[in-house]
Amino acid sequence: MNDSYLKAKADMLREQYAEAGQKILSIPVGERTSPMYLTLGESYYMTGKYGEAARFFVTADSLRSNPDAMLFAARAFAMTMQPAKATEWLQKYLSQREKLSEAEITLDHAFGKIEHSREWKTLWSKEWYNTAERKAAEASVLLKRNRTTEALGIIDVEIANRTTLARFYALRAKVYEAMEQFEPAHESAQTAIRLRNNSADYFTDAANLAVRVKKYDIALDNINRAIRLDPYQLELYLQRASILRLNQRYDDARNDINFYFSYLPSDDKALYQMGLAETDAGNPLAGIEYFTMLIDKDISSPDYFMARANACFKLNNHTQAKHDLAQALDLNPALSDAWCKMGIILQQEDKLDDACFHWKKALQMGNREAADFFYKYCSIK
DSSP states (O other): OHHHHHHHHHHTTTOOOOHHHHHHHHGGGGOHHHHHHHHHHHHHHHTHHHHHHHHHHHHHHHHHOOOOHHHHHHHHHHHTTOHHHHHHHHHHHHTTSSSSOOHHHHHHHHHHHOOOOOOHHHHSSSSOOHHHHHHHHHHHHHHHHHHHHHHHHHHHHHHHTTTOOOOHHHHHHHHHHHHHHHHHHHHHHHHHHOOOHHHHHHHHHHHHHHHTTTTTHHHHHHHHHHHHHTTTTTTHHHHHHHHHTTTHHHHHHEEEEEEEHHSTTTTTHHHHHHHHHHHHHOHHHHHHHHHHHHHHTTTHHHHHHHHHHHHHHTTTOHHHHHHHHHHHHHHOOHHHHHHHHHHHHHHHOOOHHHHHHHHHHHHHHHHHHHHHHHHHHHOOO
């Protein structure tokens, strides 16, 4: 793990692009890899230095065939009004198996610079997408429009015809997730990573869905494999920390969060994860400190108030817990967990009528825990 490159990736997340580029340039030339040159090119591209960016993207692809570098090189050359070079690199990208849809490419701002050129028209005189790729694009558009049933119909037909196409299983997982059918979503995501085991994004998505169905060991295996494929993606360590916490491996979760902190200190997402880890590990006072820091920075997040309420509840500080739950509900009245937790506190304070009112609200939102409490304590009322 190259420390300078990790710092550069952190700069990219902070949108400090010039600083990121300088950190990568400090790495000796002989130690620079294709992904490093790709990030270097992105840092220049984001600061409008398209000519230099193009040179770095070309270098990235020369070190190792890199579809992302091909597409970025095409964009950079388009931004410098070099349609011949832009279409040359775009043709290389379009020859890859995995690529953006035709609509995503033709609507790209960069390519708008050359869309009236002869080279652009010549490029698109050839058919770059097969039937399956067009069907995948059609299903993706339907999913974005929340027409999930239609999207699922297209995907199921393609899977029936081409049972080894990982992209359709990954896409079906997204459709089922949008439909809140998490078990089949998880199964489809697992099939996708069995069929294609070299995509960090596939493993990341599969980890998220394994968490949804509370299969935390599988989630941990998936996120570990994502990190092995893309060890410089810092967000993955924070995601793994969350999964480790769910596996009750609190020290390991803290280690991942602290690793993330070493490159992105005081990051809100990391502070939140550390607060959750401390609370779940039996240190609610420490958790409260982290959540209070977050609330002091941003009073508009119901999640922060909800998390602090849970920590206060563990300390039997019902007054503060109720205050935070009320704040969370003011910000988002659809938080069924907040209604349910408020009911639990009120029931412990022998205010059963008020508790039943809150559980009923949560029950109407589909909260299963609230349903258990309501039918146990309130159904006879």
